[in-house]
Amino acid sequence: MNVALFGATGKTGRYLIDEALRRGFDVTVFARSGSSFTNSRVRVVRGDLTDHALLREAVRSSDAVISALGPTSLQHPKGRPITRATEAIISAMKQENVQRLIAVSTGTAADSGDGFDWKIRLPALLIRYVMRSTNDDIQGVAQAVRASELEWTTVRVAFLKNRPESRNLNVGLYGHTRHSWTVSREDVATFMFDQISRGEFVHQAPGISSREL
Ligand SMILES: NC(=O)c1ccc[n+]([C@@H]2O[C@H](COP(=O)([O-])OP(=O)(O)OC[C@H]3O[C@@H](n4cnc5c(N)ncnc54)[C@H](OP(=O)(O)O)[C@@H]3O)[C@@H](O)[C@H]2O)c1
Numbered sequence: 013m014n015v016a017l018f019g020a021t022g023k024t025g026r027y028l029i030d031e032a033l034r035r036g037f038d039v040t041v042f043a044r045s046g047s048s049f050t051n052s053r054v055r056v057v058r059g060d061l062t063d064h065a066l067l068r069e070a071v072r073s074s075d076a077v078i079s080a081l082g083p084t085s086l087q088h089p090k091g092r093p094i095t096r097a098t099e100a101i102i103s104a105m106k107q108e109n110v111q112r113l114i115a116v117s118t119g120t121a122a123d124s125g126d127g128f129d130w131k132i133r134l135p136a137l138l139i140r141y142v143m144r145s146t147n148d149d150i151q152g153v154a155q156a157v158r159a160s161e162l163e164w165t166t167v168r169v170a171f172l173k174n175r176p177e178s179r180n181l182n183v184g185l186y187g188h189t190r191h192s193w194t195v196s197r198e199d200v201a202t203f204m205f206d207q208i209s210r211g212e213f214v215h216q217a218p219g220i221s222s223r224e225l
Pocket of ligand 1: 018019020021022023024025043047061081083084089093094097117118170172173
């Protein structure tokens with residue numbers, strides 16, 4: 013299996029790469045031009061996330077694309093850079109005939125099937141009014157993925173923690189599934205890779221959180 017990873021230069025990315033290698037996949041990691049990311053166990057394509065030719069090169073022959081791209085700093089730039097990158101990745105996937113896209117998102121990007129869950133609604137309100145550029149990009153990515161006509165899944169994660177995987181997750185829409193506040197990055201990586209071969213959540217946006225915490 014070949015997998016192309018975006019956003020794998022960050023904290024969740026470390027677990028995504030480990031999970032891919034553990035499964036024996038051939039891995040391509042797209043790293044931004046200024047990134048200090050190196051890893052001798054994976055193929056690295058380095059450049060701008062809007063460089064179409066380079067994006068096509070990164071996703072070529074992939075069985076799936078996994079993205080953990082997302083705003084993480086309080087100073088997230090205006091102009092929705094992650095949305096633009098996601099749209100460019102989707103376009104490259106279509107041109108290279110790659111169908112499966114699994115992308116990280118958050119509860120802030122609501123699904124029409126969600127019910128009320130204050131654990132999601134409160135942080136979402138805070139992000140919407142205090143971190144406008146972050147919110148714009150989160151919503152933009154979710155819309156781009158939904159509109160993509162690919163076999164997409166968005167994995168809406170709780171607050172990420174660097175703790176060992178539990179393999180014991182709440183999975184489902186907010187307001188219908190009882191969710192906790194946090195999830196381990198390792199669990200997120202395992203869940204995302206499980207989706208490559210599972211059709212259960214194609215065209216869906218499940219929330220995931222740890223069961224007992
Ligand atoms: N932390 C949480 O509790 C939490 C909660 C819900 C959702 N999420 C989402 O989960 C994902 C993984 O989180 P994490 O903690 O592993 O994040 P992280 O370590 O900050 O990694 C984020 C990734 O996105 C890339 N990125 C960030 N800003 C970018 C920009 N303006 N343009 C292009 N690429 C950019 C980073 O690239 P560089 O390495 O080049 O900077 C990195 O590869 C993110 O999408 C985040 O939004 C996080």
